Amino acid sequence: MPESPPRVGLFVTCLVDLFRPSVGFAAVKLLEDVGCTVEVPEAQTCCGQPAHNSGDRADARAIALNVIAAFRGFDYVVVPSGSCGGMIVKHYPELFDTGSAGHEEALHLARRTHELTSFLTRVMKVDKVEARFPARATYHDSCSGLRELGIREEPRKLLASVEGVSLREMTDADVCCGFGGTFCVKYPGISDKMLEKKLRHIEATGADTLIAGDMGCLMNMAGKLKRVGSAIKVRHVAEVLAGDYATPPIAEAE
Structure with a gap:
């Protein structure tokens, strides 16, 4: 059986x-x-x-x-x-x-x-997904996923199998975006400076799509990108791996 x-x-x-x-x-x-x-x-x-x-x-x-x-x-x-x-x-x-x-x-x-x-x-020993998502992408490592759970290669391995995705590593991909939950509320000035630096690294890759695995980070970065008039789209890694490009990018959907 x-x-x-x-x-x-x-x-x-x-x-x-x-x-x-x-x-x-x-x-x-x-x-x-x-x-x-x-x-x-x-x-x-x-x-x-x-x-x-x-x-x-x-x-x-x-x-x-x-x-x-x-x-x-x-x-x-x-x-x-x-x-x-x-x-x-x-x-x-x-x-x-x-x-x-x-x-x-x-x-x-x-x-x-x-x-x-x-x-x-x-756990499931998956090394590729059957999906298509046209994007010149860069990936941001969220603090908790990277430092508490040791997640770094897993999303990159799966993204490499998505047809149409060209992944470009950014400088300091593992550095905090400034969200930090309540940190961005308690220390908005410091948070915004961290976010500005992160956005410079994102833009330097020439990517048209920013991907990450945490909605807090994504909403923080998407909001800033929208405020400065950037054309970079923001997506959760699950959406890209599932080939969901019909849903509007984060920030545009707000």
Whole structure:
């Protein structure tokens, strides 16, 4: 008897849900294309990262318990965001006392949770996708995905297989764009200077499309590009890997 397909719970993320549902649909397509059964639990909420980053451990813990319950029973949990993925994998276990029931459940969820491109390449052993997306592109490594989850080569490997994508590496692709969640609100002047430097590196590549794996970074950079009148389009990596060029780029869709 063949093994049953992996049962995957998709953690959509707040920003995808509220601002860019096309990323969620693209993630579902990519997962189903490699044989996964995908479900989107209605009880899921924010991952709790804003509360955690602001020092509100009580609310972060309560949110974590809700997420743990919502994704109980899935073989894997997949997140189209290194930021939210990092919160679940790295920080959920820290919210509970070692040896407590909450800690054990958080560890169990963390072991089953993967960022989207990492899941496709590391778990499902995918080395290419069947998609077409005409773009001279450059890729920005989000801080959480790179530093907390070690994701760098995974998106690039998959993007290299997309027909029409020509990837051009930018200088300091691994340097923060200035978003940083509440950082850009608390320190807007510093954030904007970081963003200006990032945009200079993006433009220097000659790319017409900017790609990343975190909606926070993407919205931050897309907003600045729009304000300065740049023609560079901004896309989530899931959209490009799924060949979704019908949905307007981020910022243009606002």
